[in-house]
Amino acid sequence: MEQPVDFARRERPRFYRELDGFLRIPSVSANSKHDGDTRRAAEWVRDQLQRAGLVVEIFPTPGHPVVVGEWRGAGPKAPTVLVYGHYDVQPPEPLELWETPPFEPSLRDGRIYARGAADDKGQLFLHLKALEAHLAIRGRLPVNVVVLAEGEEEVGSPNLVPFVKEHRDRLAAETVVISDSSMFAPGLPSLLFSLRGLAYFEIHATGPSTDLHSGAYGGAVPNPANALVRLVASLHDEGGRIAVNGFYDDVAVPPEETLAGIRALPFDAEEYAEEVGTTASGGEDGYTPLERLWTRPSCDVNGILSGYTGEGAKTVLPASAMAKVSMRLVPDQSPDRVAALLREHIDANGHDGVDFELVELHGGRPWLAPVDGPHFEAAASALERSFGVAPVLTGEGGSIPIVMEFEEILGANPLLIGFALPGANMHAPNEWFATECFEKGIETLIHLYDELASGQ
Amino acid sequence: MEQPVDFARRERPRFYRELDGFLRIPSVSANSKHDGDTRRAAEWVRDQLQRAGLVVEIFPTPGHPVVVGEWRGAGPKAPTVLVYGHYDVQPPEPLELWETPPFEPSLRDGRIYARGAADDKGQLFLHLKALEAHLAIRGRLPVNVVVLAEGEEEVGSPNLVPFVKEHRDRLAAETVVISDSSMFAPGLPSLLFSLRGLAYFEIHATGPSTDLHSGAYGGAVPNPANALVRLVASLHDEGGRIAVNGFYDDVAVPPEETLAGIRALPFDAEEYAEEVGTTASGGEDGYTPLERLWTRPSCDVNGILSGYTGEGAKTVLPASAMAKVSMRLVPDQSPDRVAALLREHIDANGHDGVDFELVELHGGRPWLAPVDGPHFEAAASALERSFGVAPVLTGEGGSIPIVMEFEEILGANPLLIGFALPGANMHAPNEWFATECFEKGIETLIHLYDELASGQ
Numbered sequence: 001m002e003q004p005v006d007f008a009r010r011e012r013p014r015f016y017r018e019l020d021g022f023l024r025i026p027s028v029s030a031n032s033k034h035d036g037d038t039r040r041a042a043e044w045v046r047d048q049l050q051r052a053g054l055v056v057e058i059f060p061t062p063g064h065p066v067v068v069g070e071w072r073g074a075g076p077k078a079p080t081v082l083v084y085g086h087y088d089v090q091p092p093e094p095l096e097l098w099e100t101p102p103f104e105p106s107l108r109d110g111r112i113y114a115r116g117a118a119d120d121k122g123q124l125f126l127h128l129k130a131l132e133a134h135l136a137i138r139g140r141l142p143v144n145v146v147v148l149a150e151g152e153e154e155v156g157s158p159n160l161v162p163f164v165k166e167h168r169d170r171l172a173a174e175t176v177v178i179s180d181s182s183m184f185a186p187g188l189p190s191l192l193f194s195l196r197g198l199a200y201f202e203i204h205a206t207g208p209s210t211d212l213h214s215g216a217y218g219g220a221v222p223n224p225a226n227a228l229v230r231l232v233a234s235l236h237d238e239g240g241r242i243a244v245n246g247f248y249d250d251v252a253v254p255p256e257e258t259l260a261g262i263r264a265l266p267f268d269a270e271e272y273a274e275e276v277g278t279t280a281s282g283g284e285d286g287y288t289p290l291e292r293l294w295t296r297p298s299c300d301v302n303g304i305l306s307g308y309t310g311e312g313a314k315t316v317l318p319a320s321a322m323a324k325v326s327m328r329l330v331p332d333q334s335p336d337r338v339a340a341l342l343r344e345h346i347d348a349n350g351h352d353g354v355d356f357e358l359v360e361l362h363g364g365r366p367w368l369a370p371v372d373g374p375h376f377e378a379a380a381s382a383l384e385r386s387f388g389v390a391p392v393l394t395g396e397g398g399s400i401p402i403v404m405e406f407e408e409i410l411g412a413n414p415l416l417i418g419f420a421l422p423g424a425n426m427h428a429p430n431e432w433f434a435t436e437c438f439e440k441g442i443e444t445l446i447h448l449y450d451e452l453a454s455g456q
Numbered sequence: 457m458e459q460p461v462d463f464a465r466r467e468r469p470r471f472y473r474e475l476d477g478f479l480r481i482p483s484v485s486a487n488s489k490h491d492g493d494t495r496r497a498a499e500w501v502r503d504q505l506q507r508a509g510l511v512v513e514i515f516p517t518p519g520h521p522v523v524v525g526e527w528r529g530a531g532p533k534a535p536t537v538l539v540y541g542h543y544d545v546q547p548p549e550p551l552e553l554w555e556t557p558p559f560e561p562s563l564r565d566g567r568i569y570a571r572g573a574a575d576d577k578g579q580l581f582l583h584l585k586a587l588e589a590h591l592a593i594r595g596r597l598p599v600n601v602v603v604l605a606e607g608e609e610e611v612g613s614p615n616l617v618p619f620v621k622e623h624r625d626r627l628a629a630e631t632v633v634i635s636d637s638s639m640f641a642p643g644l645p646s647l648l649f650s651l652r653g654l655a656y657f658e659i660h661a662t663g664p665s666t667d668l669h670s671g672a673y674g675g676a677v678p679n680p681a682n683a684l685v686r687l688v689a690s691l692h693d694e695g696g697r698i699a700v701n702g703f704y705d706d707v708a709v710p711p712e713e714t715l716a717g718i719r720a721l722p723f724d725a726e727e728y729a730e731e732v733g734t735t736a737s738g739g740e741d742g743y744t745p746l747e748r749l750w751t752r753p754s755c756d757v758n759g760i761l762s763g764y765t766g767e768g769a770k771t772v773l774p775a776s777a778m779a780k781v782s783m784r785l786v787p788d789q790s791p792d793r794v795a796a797l798l799r800e801h802i803d804a805n806g807h808d809g810v811d812f813e814l815v816e817l818h819g820g821r822p823w824l825a826p827v828d829g830p831h832f833e834a835a836a837s838a839l840e841r842s843f844g845v846a847p848v849l850t851g852e853g854g855s856i857p858i859v860m861e862f863e864e865i866l867g868a869n870p871l872l873i874g875f876a877l878p879g880a881n882m883h884a885p886n887e888w889f890a891t892e893c894f895e896k897g898i899e900t901l902i903h904l905y906d907e908l909a910s911g912q
Contacts, residue, residue, distance in 0.1 A: 030768030091770055097666065119669075155768050182672070196671060200769040209733025210553065211884035215652060215854025216638070218784050219739035219754030220746075221732050226692065226757050229779075233689035236682065276677050277665025277775075279809035283675035290676075298675030301682050302772050303763035308780065312486035312611050313656040313817040314547055315782060315854075316758050316883050319733075323685075324764065326771060328674050353735035361769040398671025398771075427772050428667035 004133035004446045011133075012439065016107075018048070019125050019438075022087075023105045023114040027121075029064055029088035029155045038064045038151050041087040045069075045124070045149045052132035054147065059167075061159035064088060064151030068170070071131070071145045080144040081452060082173035082412055083131075084402065085124030085180065086153035089116035090427045097429035110435050117433035118420035123179035124149060126419065126438070130445035142453030146171055153180075156200070156362025157402055164402075164409050173412045175375045175452065178403065179445075181396050181418025182426075183437070184265060189383035189391040189444070191376065192416035193258070194294055197329030197366035198399040199338040200302070202359040203228065203346070205321045211307070212317040222353030225306035225321040231356065232323050234349050235299050239285040242299045242327070244345045250333045254295050261393060262290050275423045294395025298328045324361070328397060335363025364401025367414070375413045378451035383417065386443040417444065460589035460902045467589075468895065472563075474504070475581050475894075478543075479561045479570040483577075485520055485544035485611045494520045494607050497543040497577075501525075501584070501605045508588035510603065515623075517615035520544060520607030524626070527587070527601045536600040537908060538629035538868055539587075540858065541580030541636065542609035545572035546883045553885035566891050573889035574876035579635035579897070580605060582875065586901035598909030602627055609636075612656070612818030613858055620858075620865050630869065631831045631908065632862045635901075637852050637874025638882075639893070640721060645839035645847040645900070647832065648872035649714070650750055653785035653822035654855040655794040656758070658815040659684065659802070661777045667763070668773040677773060678809030681762035684777040687812065690805050691755050691781070695741040698755045698783070700801045706789045710751050717849060718746050731879045750851025754784045780817075784853060791819025820857025823870070831869045834907035839873065841907075842899040873900065 008015070027041035028034040042058055042065045049056045049069035056069040067087070074080075092102035092115045100106035102115035116122065127147065134141050148171060150160050164171055184190045207224035208217070237243040267290055272280050283292035292298070306321030308314035327338055339360050346356050370376075383391045396416070403414045419441035425431040464471070483497035484490040498514055498521045505512045505525035512525040523543070530536075548558035548571045556562035558571035572578065583603065590597050604627060606616050620627055640646045663680035664673070693699040723746055728736050739748035748754070762777030764770035783794055795816050802812050826832075839847045852872070859870045875897035881887040 030770060031766070091764065091766065091768075093764070093766070094667075154770075198671065198771070200771065207734045210881060210886070211550075212732060212881075213854060213883040214754075214756045214758055214782060215654065215784055216852070216882065217732065217738075217749070218756045218782075218853060219748040219752055220728075220736050220853070222734055222738040223756045225760055226688075226755075229685045229757060229760065230689040230692070232682075233686040236686070272676075276668060276673065278663045278678055280676050281808040282673075282678040292675040293673070296675055298670075299682075300670045300674045300679045300773050301685060301762065301777075302670055302770060303765040303774070304681055304685065304760055304777070305765040306757065307759035308547065308549070309759040309761040309778070310486070310547065310549070311488075312547075313780070313782070314486065314610075314758060314883065315654070315656065317756050318758070321757075321760070322765065324769070326670060326674075326769070328671055352737040396672070397674060397676070398669055425666060425668075426672065427669040427770065428775075430666070 002137055004137045005443050007133045007137050008129060008442050008446060015129055019112070019122060020105045022121050022125060023116055024103055026103045027088050027151065028091050029152050030091050038088055042067050042151055045087050048128045049147055052128065053135040054131070059163065061163060063159045066163050067149040069147040071141055073140050074142060074144045078143055080146060080173040082171055082176040082410065083127045083145065083147045084176055084178045084406065085127060086120045086150050087124060088151040088154050089121065090119065090154050094429065099430055111432040112435060112438065113430055113432045115431055117431050118424040119426035119431065120153065120180045122433040122438065123419055123441070126179060126441040126445055129442045133446050134449060142449055146173060156364070158362065160402055161405050164405060168409055172410055175415055176406045176410065176412040177415045177417065177448070178400060179417050179419055180400055181416055182420040182422055182424065183418060184392055184394045186421055187387065187389065189387040189389065190394045190418065191379055191391045192396050192418065193369045193393045194395040195367040195400055195403055196397055197333060197335060198326060198362070198364040198401065199329060199335040200326040200361040200363065201342065202361055203231065203323045203325060204357040204359065205354050206319065207354045208317065208319050211319050214315040214317040217317050221317060222351060223317050224354045225318050227351035227354040228306065228321040228323055230351065231346065231349055232301060232325060235325070241284050242297060244341050246341050247338070250337065251297060252331045262294060265290065265392060293397040295330055297330050297333060300326055302326050328399065329366045331366045331368050334365055339363065364399045365404045367403045369414065373413065375415055375452065379415050379417055379448060381451045382444045382447035385447045386440045458593055460593045461899050463589045463593050464585060464898045464902060471585055475568070475578060476561045478577050478581060479572055480559055482559045483544050483607065484547050485608050486547050494544055498523050498607055501543050504584045505603055508584065509591040510587070515619065517619060519615045522619050523605040525603040527597055529596050530598065530600045534599055536602060536629040538627055538632040538866065539583045539601065539603045540632055540634045540862065541583060542576045542606050543580060544607040544610050545577065546575065546610050550885065555886055567888040568891060568894065569886055569888045571887050573887050574880040575882035575887065576609065576636045578889040578894065579875055582635060582894070582897040582901055585898045589902050590905060598905050602629060614818065616858055617861050620861060624865055628866055631871055632866065632868040633871045633873065633904070634856060634859065635873050635875055635897070636856055637872055638876040638878055638880065639874060640848055640850045642877055643843065644845065645843040646850045646874065647835055647847045648852050648874065649825045649849045650851040651823040651856055651859055652853055653789060653791060654782060654818070654820045654857065655785060655791040656782040656817040656819065657798065658817055659687065659779045659781060660813040660815065661810050662775065663810045664773065664775050667775050670771040670773040673773050678807060679773050680810045681774050681777040683807035683810040684762065684779055686807065687802065687805055688757060688779050688781060697740050698753060700797050702797050703794070706793065707753060708787045715747070718750060721746065721848060749853040751786055753786050753789060756782055758782050784855065785822045787822045787824050790821055795819065820855045821860045823859045825870065829869065831871055831908065835871050835873055835904060837907045838900050838903035841903045842896045
């Protein structure tokens, strides 16, 4: 008798064609000129879910729409699985660094190259196909399923929490499955035990009312670019620690077994250096790279702009300067508290004649998983069935701000099963998703439903 | 009998129309897409000089052409005056801050608004009209005149020194007159006694080989934007002094009478603050604003760019970062020595995993005038005749790199007579030139030839 996995293998060529179509939609949520595309991506998800057999609705929000698909055929007494993913993508800039255009998927060397291939359209797509395979072959699923696909993850999900709160009954689930992260290494499936939080800011510095000649005014008039650079530099001390007063007060030291698990993972500094093109020497003195990524906060300039940046030497004293600075947070830090501390830091590091404005772009709390229980075991079994090896537990330096909200609002156990590989360029040019992970990912998620059912 | 000044008054409406045409040519030397426009501006100057009665030639250079016009009718025994100006302009960006388009001159409130109105097309134009007035009315000038108009001043005049050296016999002069600076205040004509030099750099920081996700890599991978910000901030100490080792070794303290003259000038801090839109609190502790501008070096970020600077929160760890940083120099500093010191500073402030590259964009030496002698007195008399008040001696924070070269190569006494007013936005949006200065400027330069002749 044909199994859902057989169906997925048989239909694989179609799956690739469909994914190609999905990735061609430039659903860049950060850029309002793509609002139509983002809407199209939502409709694409709706159509896929409907064809698979779910009942689907697109909900407008003040930003980009939310797609909700439901299959309730397991009955009111059966558990419910919530699948969460996002159909929006990061801006593709700088375009000139892409080897093939970001929205023209290219299959080469066992990888699908496109913006969103890994983050998160490609991974959301795995779930759509797992559901389709079950419903196509068996006409049913062993659990009730709700799919929640949003279009604002890359801009901090500003409308998702209100939406989840408003629809908490409809979205209620025992387990929420999210595939928006990475495996630790090729062939080594992983389950996430932690996520860092995020506090993302813009700092604006304004000085003179207009750009001035840097010769005629330089030395007499305060330069907001000089001042901003000084302020941003003051966020770190010599040892790479974040030099904002009180910043480490809420940083929890993980249990020794967690640290031991991290130390047991194979980390090849040379391979890492080759992957990123530089050393793994960022961050705080006294920690290993994986400890820095998974257990310690960080602070990065994500963008900075002031004055003349074109060809040649323009002698301008700029009127203003802007930096995008974000901090990754670990338990028990909160973005609100970090914002308050940063505000105090800026007030204490003022610069005569320059005004600083701090804009909070978005924040997400850090998350720590309960790593036991049947849903975690079901995921481990499903991964082992498709990859042939038991998963390792890993942390994730990035943020999925909604994870904690799902826990708190819906009471659901988050299950973070990522299929991207390290170096997938998820927020960079030449983003890719391995075809092996694409194929095994669909099979893992097909198995997951059976494992979740058998673990009841 | 009609005098050249009467001619200039009579022909004033035409002069305004002609200036309008000159300012409409977007001769932006820094931007190669304007090469055709820059060429057109050179031809415009040539045509004007030819019509006035000079013999003119356009010389190609590896960059933009040099225009040389000659009138040798005073005979080989008469002195020669070299007039230097530039027909190229600063880039007009940011365009959205212009009240009227930069290359559509607008006459309002007694000012001509356009890119280049003050720097330097408008001031070069004064010279063309003074020559025309003399030749139209008297058919001759009391001295030989050579006009040298270049098109690369705003990009550091890379080809001018070789040109001046090659043509030193043709350009030889007792006096070189340059109008590319400002008066100290409206109604207060000024003669320049000093110019600051310039050392302009780009600093490039490179880290990872591609942009990375700031969550997935932040804290493990060195961030070149963090590193660059830290490096640039290290260029100043807490007191606003430039913290590059050895930087002040060559800084000469001006004679007490110079400092006394500066202190005697009316400087209204409130008026200045209103003009620039912020305080006059830039620069080093312990100096007045005019001392900082005219007698002390400065260091300004002219531009900085890294990562994502568009709308929204892109969580990128950028692969590279770039800052344009320039230093204004005073006697006896030299751009080469400053570049060497900065290079040492960068080497001493390295950042593991980030490579810094220092690019010297251009340099110009500072200049100090001999403020006595007949040519200086002639200029003072000419200014007093047209403005009705004796000029004050002022410094200039900006740089005109060619001034020292004229002295050294040609043996000419530089005479810097500027007619722009403070706040003319010479390198900023809404550049303007006062019509009063335009009209009195032409008359001053007409008188200057007579005064120079009578002072022989």
